[in-house]
Amino acid sequence: MVEGKISPIHGWAAMKAEGPVEPWSYVPRPLGPNDVEIQIQFCGICGSDLHTIDSGWGPTTYPAIVGHEIIGKVITKGEKVSNLDIGQTVGVGAQVFACLQKDCKACSIDMDPHCPKGVFTYNAKYSDGENAQGGYAEAVRVDANYVIPIPSNIEPQYAASLMCAGVTVFTPMIHNGVKKGDRVGVVGIGGLGHLALQYARALGCEVTAFSSSDNKKEECFKLGATRFINIKKEDDLAKAEKSLDHLFITSNARSNDYTQFSRWMDLRGKICLLALPENKIELNPGSLILGSVYFGGSLIGGINDLKSALEFASKHNIKPVIEKLPMEKVNEGIQRVRDGKVRYRVVLEN
Known part of the structure; x- marks a missing residue:
């Protein structure tokens, strides 16, 4: 993997409802001036991932790389991104875009998950028609507003589950x-x-x-x-x-x-x-x-809610109980979640 030149991105995608995820690659959307590319280190498995894999909440657009409890390091960023540094440990949750404009009712009251222009981390489309793909992969590109720095006293593998x-x-x-x-x-x-x-x-x-x-x-x-x-x-x-x-x-x-x-x-x-x-x-x-x-x-949380949740967890030593698996054993992790055998979150590691 060449820093800043990840094309295509390799991951594990659902190809059909209720099937296993399979190795699959896609060409990411061009890096915009406000975008950040993250080399993924950890990604949690969430129940929402399974609902999406199975088309349980409605039709899923396949192939779909799910996963929205993403932790990794910034490897490249757009020219207008000034608040994040290359090599910084960051997280991405269940949303990757909203308009964040003052005239948007949802965004103006910190309820950006309800923004009409919002984009969830996977099984969603950007305004240019490109599909959003998630964290069961080696990397991801998202809007810098939805890239959250991880407090230094929260270990990255534990931060993953806090993102959703x-x-x-x-x-x-x-x-x-x-x-x-x-x-x-x-x-x-x-x-x-x-x-x-x-x-x-x-x-x-x-x-x-x-x-x-x-x-x-x-x-x-x-x-x-x-x-x-x-x-x-x-x-x-x-x-x-x-x-x-x-x-x-x-x-x-x-x-x-x-x-x-x-x-x-x-x-x-x-x-x-x-x-x-x-x-x-x-x-x-x-x-x-x-x-x-x-x-x-309640849906998820907006940008400010996510920052608050991380800060509160950092202050009070709130830590998920996790089972860690290598990314290539993602189907084993998914099955453990399906069977209700996990205590209490599965976290995949690249």
């Missing part, structure tokens, strides 16, 4: 006003959930972990939970009634009936959906109205 999973759980906590002393619940102790426990605890909250078995109970306490509820045990569920101010749903529930969650909320409690099921969910509106419970969702 970390910011996804931290952003709604901040924007929903989670504060010290609040009672916070986390459903699903997996890739997102184990980080949500850490962020909530660092915010000074009383944290309840909800899981369908006891096999993660001790780990939950180590990660920051102050209480553990096994949702398969009636005695445990009775203790959860009206016990929470905030609830973050970080994994798809085994049942499509989401009414159960409202029973755990105190008056004016807020439920935030972070996992995106491929099927419709069921929800009894009476359970929300009678308890004055709010039900909403």
